[in-house]
Amino acid sequence: MSAAADSSGGEGGGKGRATAFVSGFKTNPVDAAFLNGHMIRAMDYNDIYWKADPCHPSDLIAAPLALCESEGLSGKDLILATIIAYEIEMRLCEVGRPGVREYGWHHATLSAFAAPVAAGRVLNLTPEQMVSAIGISASRTFCPGAVTAGKLTNMKNTVDPWAGRMGAESALLARGGFSGPEHIIDGKEGLFAVFKHVQYKGEPATFDGEALVADLPNSGKSHYRILDCGMKSFPIEALSHAPLTAMMKTVKEHNIKADDVKEINVEVIARAADILGDPHKYRPDSKETADHSLPYCMAAGLVDGMVTPLQFREERVLDKALIPIMDKVKVIANQEFEALFPKFQPSRVTITTNSGKSHSTRVDVPKGDPRDPMTEEEIAVKFTALGGDVIGKEQCKKLQSFIMSLDTAKNLGGLFELTTAR
Numbered sequence: 241m242s243a244a245a246d247s248s249g250g251e252g253g254g255k256g257r258a259t260a261f262v263s264g265f266k267t268n269p270v271d272a273a274f275l276n277g278h279m280i281r282a283m284d285y286n287d288i289y290w291k292a293d294p295c296h297p298s299d300l301i302a303a304p305l306a307l308c309e310s311e312g313l314s315g316k317d318l319i320l321a322t323i324i325a326y327e328i329e330m331r332l333c334e335v336g337r338p339g340v341r342e343y344g345w346h347h348a349t350l351s352a353f354a355a356p357v358a359a360g361r362v363l364n365l366t367p368e369q370m371v372s373a374i375g376i377s378a379s380r381t382f383c384p385g386a387v388t389a390g391k392l393t394n395m396k397n398t399v400d401p402w403a404g405r406m407g408a409e410s411a412l413l414a415r416g417g418f419s420g421p422e423h424i425i426d427g428k429e430g431l432f433a434v435f436k437h438v439q440y441k442g443e444p445a446t447f448d449g450e451a452l453v454a455d456l457p458n459s460g461k462s463h464y465r466i467l468d469c470g471m472k473s474f475p476i477e478a479l480s481h482a483p484l485t486a487m488m489k490t491v492k493e494h495n496i497k498a499d500d501v502k503e504i505n506v507e508v509i510a511r512a513a514d515i516l517g518d519p520h521k522y523r524p525d526s527k528e529t530a531d532h533s534l535p536y537c538m539a540a541g542l543v544d545g546m547v548t549p550l551q552f553r554e555e556r557v558l559d560k561a562l563i564p565i566m567d568k569v570k571v572i573a574n575q576e577f578e579a580l581f582p583k584f585q586p587s588r589v590t591i592t593t594n595s596g597k598s599h600s601t602r603v604d605v606p607k608g609d610p611r612d613p614m615t616e617e618e619i620a621v622k623f624t625a626l627g628g629d630v631i632g633k634e635q636c637k638k639l640q641s642f643i644m645s646l647d648t649a650k651n652l653g654g655l656f657e658l659t660t661a662r
Contacts, residue, residue, distance in 0.1 A: 257310040262630060264660035269306035273408040277302035277401030283549055283626070284397060284531050285475035288608075289330050289468065291582050293339030294478060295347045297469060299400035300325040300355050303408040307362040308652055315649030317362060325358035326466035327457065337446045341511070343438045344385045348399035352381030353425065355407020356414075363411050375420025377403070377410035378431070391520045392528035425449070471619070473608040474547050477532045479512035481606035482587035484537055484547060490591050490601040491542060498543045498565060500593045506534055507574040507588040509581045517571030523563070527552045538589075539565035549626070580604070631661050 258272035259265070261279050277299055280286055286298045304321030308314075332350040333339065340349055356373035365373060381403050387395045414420065424430045426449050438445040457464045474481055483506045490496065508516070512534075521533035530536045530552055539562045540551040550556070577586040590600040605611045614622070620640060627636045639658040642649070649655065 258306040259309060259656040259660075261656075261659045262661050264656070269310040270405055270409045270412065272306035272309075273303040274401055274405035275302075276305065277404040278398065281397045281401050283475045283552075284477065285472050285549070285622075285626070288470045288472055288478040289333060289465075290478060290585075291330075291334045291339070292336040293333040293341050293347050293350060295329050295333045295350065296400060297326040297329045297354075297466070300329060300351060300358060300404045300407065302401065303355050303359045303404040304362045305652070307359055307408055307411070309656065311362065312651055313362065314651060315646035315655075318652065319647060321358045321362045323464060323466055324361050325354055326469060327464065328357050328452075329354035330465040330469065331452050335448045335451045337448065338440050340435065341385065342440065343435070343445065345435075346383040346385045346387055346399055348381065348383040348387075348403045351400050351403035352378045352383075352406055353431070355404045356410045357407075359407045359411035360414065363415050365411060365415060369414040371422045372418065372420040373407075373411045373414035375422060375424040376413055376418065377406045377420075378424045379420060381406050388515065388532065390518060392526065392532055394528065396528045396532070425452075468610055470606075470610060471608040471614050473606070473614060473618075473622075474537075475531060475549050475552065476537050476547060477516060479508065479585060480516055480532075480534055480537050481608065482585045482603045483508055483512075483534060483589055484541055485606050486587050486589040486601040486603040487538055487591070488541055489603070490589055490599050491545075493601075494591075494599045496542075496591060496593065496599070500595075501542065501565070501568060501591060502594050503592045504538055504542075504569045505572060505590040505592075506538065506569060507572045507577065507590075508534075509577045509586070510573040510575075512587075513571050513573040522566050524557055527554070527557060530557045533566075534571050535566035535569040536562065538569050585609075631659065635662070 256267040256272070258267055258269040260267060260272055260275045280302055281296065281299050286296050289295050289297060301322050304318060304325065308318045308321065329351060332353060333347065341347060353374055356377040357370065360370045360373045383399045387399050410420070426432045432447045432449065435445050472478065472481065474484060476484065487504065516532060516534040520529060522535050524530035524533045524536050537547055540556065541547045542565060543562065544551060574588070580586050584604040585606060586602065586604045588600060588602040590598055592598045608614050623640060624633055624636045631639070635658055642655055642658055
């Protein structure tokens with residue numbers, strides 16, 4: 241571990257060359273990547289891409305961010321590394337046949353392959369060092385899907401930041417001469433091989449390895465995966481966005497009150513029903529379970545008229561007044577919708593009132609999807625809503641301005657000054 245320590249200018253204690261958000265605490269880039277990655281991920285309110293597998297590529301920004309700061313690099317260097325993180329992470333989520341999620345593994349397994357590539361680019365690793373960095377990182381970060389199944393814990397929002405941390409540390413170790421298995425992706429007992437024994441619809445699970453490197457972007461005329469990534473408009477699990485949007489539209493259009501509702505039928509794809517509608521999700525006892533619970537999100541949205549970070553404070557999650565509303569929510573897997581995923585994320589919500597009337601709305605593309613993107617103004621509102629109480633609204637405006645002109649920054653000192661609470 242000395243490679244990580246030696247490159248940092250200190251092992252924490254406020255003496256390092258990388259900065260933690262909010263506190264301004266100085267530490268080594270490995271720990272800074274983990275701390276900041278956790279803050280990016282904690283609200284489950286960042287971005288989303290879902291093809292064969294899901295991912296939240298912005299979880300990985302913290303690793304190149306910490307390394308760019310500690311290495312004294314520019315805003316352009318950070319932008320390049322971020323684009324690389326998105327490109328590789330999103331391609332990894334496209335190549336499974338099916339994705340690893342379908343047989344019980346979490347997408348942080350794939351993040352561990354992408355994170356060292358972005359970190360390695362910051363450190364200008366040689367091809368041989370980059371191969372080792374990927375091998376080191378991925379060897380330690382295969383993640384079972386238990387972290388998002390059933391009753392959820394703090395680990396749910398920790399595994400992807402952990403993959404980012406491993407990416408930063410592995411790149412530093414590789415730069416220092418530490419070696420990792422070069423066959424970790426498509427060689428003996430690597431990623432492709434260890435999943436090949438899994439049967440899916442009577443056939444072995446496979447990966448399209450060529451798609452990982454086909455038509456990699458290399459100019460301004462190329463297509464970049466980062467442009468295909470969605471942004472969350474609610475602080476909840478990605479597959480909840482379409483049904484929640486459908487319900488909110490129905491409620492607004494027909495002026496439905498919580499006391500008027502007899503039943504809410506929520507039709508979604510099978511994996512959404514499995515993740516978001518299992519029995520644990522009807523009695524959430526933590527923020528982590530609540531933001532992955534369709535019954536809770538629908539009940540809170542119906543009663544409060546919104547679903548924001550406020551709805552995931554402990555006192556609201558534990559409010560027993562929501563239980564009768566949650567019990568009115570029926571989550572149903574719709575096979576017709578299954579055939580449309582992942583191109584679309586269809587959901588149909590039917591609200592039946594006590595008077596016997598039924599009102600139904602279908603949504604195929606949630607707000608924040610590239611086909612219905614959030615505007616810059618909407619992003620700014622979300623940004624200030626999250627940061628205003630932490631660093632102040634005026635400082636949020638200054639930070640927003642810095643980020644939007646990041647390509648002109650010679651170093652990242654100004655960025656971390658503005659992310660630090662005064």
